[in-house]
Amino acid sequence: MSLRLYDSLTRRLRPFKSLEPGRVRMYTCGPTVYDRAHIGNFRAFTWEDLLRRYLRFKGYEVCQVMNLTDVDDRTIAAASARGVPLADVTDPVIEMFLEDWETLGLEEPEHRPRATRFVEGMIRLIEALSERGLTYESEGSVYFAIGRAPEYGRLAGIDCAGLEVAGRAAGDEEYDKDDPRDFVLWKGADPDPDADGAVAVWDSPWGPGRPGWHLECSAMAMHHLGETLDIHTGGIDNLFPHHTNEIAQSEGVTGKTFSEFWLHAEHLLVEGRKMSKSLGNCFTIPELVERGHAPSAIRYLLLSGHHRAQLNFTFDGLEAAAKAVNRLYEFRNRLREAGEAETDASTGLGAVAARASAAFEAAMDDDLNVSEALSAVFGLVREANHLLDRAHPRAPSGVDAALATIDAFDRVFGVLAVRDRESSGGDDELVAWATDRVGERERARANRDFARADAIRAELEARGVIVEDLAEFTRLRMGGRTIQVPRPLRVAR
RNA sequence: GGCGCCGUGGCCGAGUGGUUAGGCAGGGGCCUGCAAAGCCCCCUACUCCGGUUCGAAUCCGGACGGCGCCUCCA
DSSP: OOOEEEETTTTEEEEOOOSBTTEEEEEEOOOBTTSOOOHHHHHHHHHHHHHHHHHHHTTOEEEEEEOBBOOSHHHHHHHHHHTOOHHHHHHHHHHHHHHHHHHTTOOOOSBOOBGGGOHHHHHHHHHHHHHTTOEEEETTEEEEOGGGOTTTTTTTTOOTTTSOSSGGGGGOSOTTSSSTTOEEEEEEOOSOTTSGGGGSOBOOTTOSEEEOTTHHHHHHHHHHHOSSEEEEEEEGGGIIIIIHHHHHHHHHHHSSOSEEEEEEEOOEEETTEEOOTTTTOOOOHHHHHHTTOOHHHHHHHHHSSOTTSOEEEOHHHHHHHHHHHHHHHHHHHHHHHHTTSOEEEEEESHHHHHHHHHHHHHHHHBTOOHHHHHHHHHHHHHHHHHHHHHHTTSEEETHHHHHHHHHHHHHHHOHHHHHHHHTSOOOHHHHHHHHHHHHHHHHHHHTTOHHHHHHHHHHHHHTTEEEEEOSSEEEEEETTEEEEEEOOOOOOO
């Protein structure tokens, strides 16, 4: 079985093969760190994490680069407005970004370069482009002349020759471009020392200024990964102009293919509507967590739709996702417990697990069809539960194989790993109090004083603690967290 | 205007020329002091109108509806 991925450039599903056997070089467009990333941003990042994990599942070593855009109009505007250096805005945002990254259980990329540390490399790129006659200078700025790049616009499906040059550029103030569609490589600084751009000025052969937005990705990708990447990913909105311009710049310098595959994630809708500040639906990860939603559920929901389709993020969906995650979690627990029981060889999980494994891989091989892959996972859950019921009180054979399969699935989805973290910890004081109350409730139950036991449960529920009596212990659920309180040994009568 | 996407059961969401997607919700059952959780079973849809076909939700055409991009939003 082999992996096939939809490539935006050729607009077709193509078999994936890395340039270097066994090793994938992948560049993922990271966040602009002017404000905390929202769930829409994380939809793309979570999907990229899935891609990365699946490549590893397929046996590749992955070298992933994700940039941090810490200089652009918005970071500059934020710093200027507050009258502070750029880093005073970007450093805390980066910190929050990494926090959220961790919350969702995303794997660390091998490199996380910051644009402001790569300005020199960007200048070298502009020089190389200039030597090839692809640029022109105007009033301290340098532009890329797209008219001299014959392939320009292919990624976005834009036919430049037929494009109107006028369009929205008619009233444009930037009349210093030869062609309004050209994009800036180096933006000359405003001579006014009080101008907004003053927080971000570097020296260059063309005078003081700052690099254009698209340039950083070309520079950092090529620095870490070489002139040709295996995979370049990003949100669909980056198709044009960002990725289109990246290709123009990079290939303009090297004359080589910049990336073999271009993969794009569609946008997220929230409650059926486009995310926007005015609708107030640009939720961040901590906002959702504060509302009592578990990170594992957020991760599951973000992952559960195909990356090339818009995903509708809803609060109902979040609750459904939490239930689905829990089902997997309980299933794995059940397998772990069954592993210790005596085996009943007349029923076997091995074949069921092998079938699920094959279905999972076939689905993921097909352009990361997560929905279908999850269908295979839940198929295993259902069939295995059935066999576990039948073998009870003994265990079917093949429990280890089923457990290994679930673990392999989760190395790709990474949902149970996040869920595991939610089952421990919590507000120490509340936990101590609740544990104490449960102890008292257990004594009442042992005495068959159920009125008292129910009163204590109500008391706990008043403070947001849900009590569940299980065979071996009492489970307390508070918010997204779960705590197990062992049942005191009852004295035999 | 240009380029492109989508319309599946109460909700979310795969898929496909003839065979059960899956999750959540809902119904029934097991378990339980009660409850919850968990487990099992059930619940058979594809916007509309034409066409192609032995057969279409799946292919073609049209209509209606929704959406994205077209210079800095993942």
